[in-house]
Amino acid sequence: MNFEQLVTIITDTHQQLQQSAVKAVNQCQTVRNWLIGFYIVEFEQNGEDRAQYGEQLLKKLEQRINQNGLNDTLFKWSRKFYLVYPSFASLINNLATSISATMSHQSRNNDLMQISATVSHLLQNSDYKQENSISPEKLISSISFSHFIELMKIDNPVKRMYYEMLTIQTGLSVRELRRQIGALSYERVGLSGDMEYALTAIRQKIHPQTATDVIKDDYFFEFLNIPQQRALLLKENELETRLLDHLRDFIIELGNGFCFEARQKRILIGDEYFFIDMVFYHRILKAHILLEVKISPFDHAHVSQLYSYLNYYKAEVMEPDDNPPIGILLVTDKNDALVQYTTAGLDEQIFVSKYKLQLPTEQQLRDLILETIRW
Structure with missing residues (x-):
């Protein structure tokens, strides 16, 4: 190994592991937000003193917790996140169990174990399996919470599923996802009859290199x-x-x-x-x-x-x-x-x-x- 090879291997290692670290942080934030939504809904349904807060619950939480980033807006989206993606329960349950198992007996977090027990109870008593849907593992490993916010604005579950798939397949940024939604990508794909062709065309349209990449076969007015x-x-x-x-x-x-x-x-x-x-x-x-x-x-x-x-x-x-x-x-x-x-x-x-x-x-x-x- 010479000096230039040393520079290259250190740079590559740094970039690869830094990308992995960023991805891990994004996944942890997504899990955190789902759990926050889970806690809020559980409290709204079963909290001992829930009647004291009513519609002011999220604002009161923001004031009481008083931490940067944990605000009324995040709580609203987290609550909706849990309600729109209940199938994440199985993934969260496995994650909570795994984290708990890595802790020493003395430091094991009782709250975390309670999460696992509560979610396990939900899984046993509810049908969270969604047929014809993308697996929670695939979604949470490929899509950031900022993407999920845009996806949650879509009420139609099949339409939302299409944009989930599009984000995973083409690596859309949040801005590009908004643009695809605004450009009716979901509606136009029905005319092609060929999803692979449609996805390839969308990739080219996102980063056009030639006139062929820019021009569409069909336009909707x-x-x-x-x-x-x-x-x-x-x-x-x-x-x-x-x-x-x-x-x-x-x-x-x-x-x-x-x-x-x-x-x-x-x-x-x-x-x-x-x-x-x-x-x-x-x-x-x-x-x-x-x-x-x-x-x-x-x-x-x-x-x-x-x-x-x-x-x-x-x-x-x-x-x-x-x-x-x-x-x-x-x-x-x-x-x-x-x-x-x-x-x-x-x-x-x-x-x-x-x-x-x-x-x-x-x-x-x-x-x-x-x-x-x-x-």
């Missing part, structure tokens, strides 16, 4: 609240107006990195004016994105129009440090073979995607997700 009957009479300029009236939701749906520049962008080609429906700049790809919205199925003439716009931007607008512009054509339906033959051989990047004004049914989503979590 359910936030426009357009009834199915009204959709049949919708005009293109009306759809554009509605999308821009809901610009925040629209950009969330488009994905990470989109910055809006213009609507009906006027360009002069020769002696004739043309208008591009919408222009965005993608801050990660460093490229303009020209978006055309059609209220009809795909037609090869649409590509010719968009192709001319991309060539114009490449020649007249693109800055030296920009990447070539990208075109997105949004249509109500498409013939994949026709799209393939129409766009084959084009120098410019043109993507054809479908948009929908309605979401898939709850049963479609439930069947797909329950099939996937049986791992």
Whole structure:
């Protein structure tokens, strides 16, 4: 071993064990918060003097305990944590028993043993086994309490299960988890019919490297609240107006990195004016994105129009440090073979995607997700 090898092995050891220590601390905090919720619910149901506190219980606890971090907000989330994830009882029971067993006889914590006994009693008298769910061990070893707070905001248990799985499979940060929830990742996965494909696509969307990573196959505009009957009479300029009236939701749906520049962008080609429906700049790809919205199925003439716009931007607008512009054509339906033959051989990047004004049914989503979590 030389000096450089010594530096490398010490650095690697430090980083690996530090990561393990952080993970262990996060798991201990999650267990602590579940137990706090357990204590609170037990007191609310069986406490000798519970009537004296009523709705002020959590605030009184904060004042009496008076420790940094142990506050009314944490107690509320901990209480909900216990109620939403009762299946953690078996895991907590095993953990409490294990910790107690490692203590000497003199120092053994009676309170800890009481926890184990109480939870064991709950397990014997209640059915905490949840079919078609992710195991408590997998959840608590892979998801932080900050993630659990976002997950607990979801009332639908199947939907919550999907985002649990998504967090585990893709390593979402808390911010990315919020974004996936806001972008209706759960609702759109029902259309793919292939969970592995959907998860791979989501990983690419979180950290896009190419235009293919950025563009989705399907877009949902359910936030426009357009009834199915009204959709049949919708005009293109009306759809554009509605999308821009809901610009925040629209950009969330488009994905990470989109910055809006213009609507009906006027360009002069020769002696004739043309208008591009919408222009965005993608801050990660460093490229303009020209978006055309059609209220009809795909037609090869649409590509010719968009192709001319991309060539114009490449020649007249693109800055030296920009990447070539990208075109997105949004249509109500498409013939994949026709799209393939129409766009084959084009120098410019043109993507054809479908948009929908309605979401898939709850049963479609439930069947797909329950099939996937049986791992």
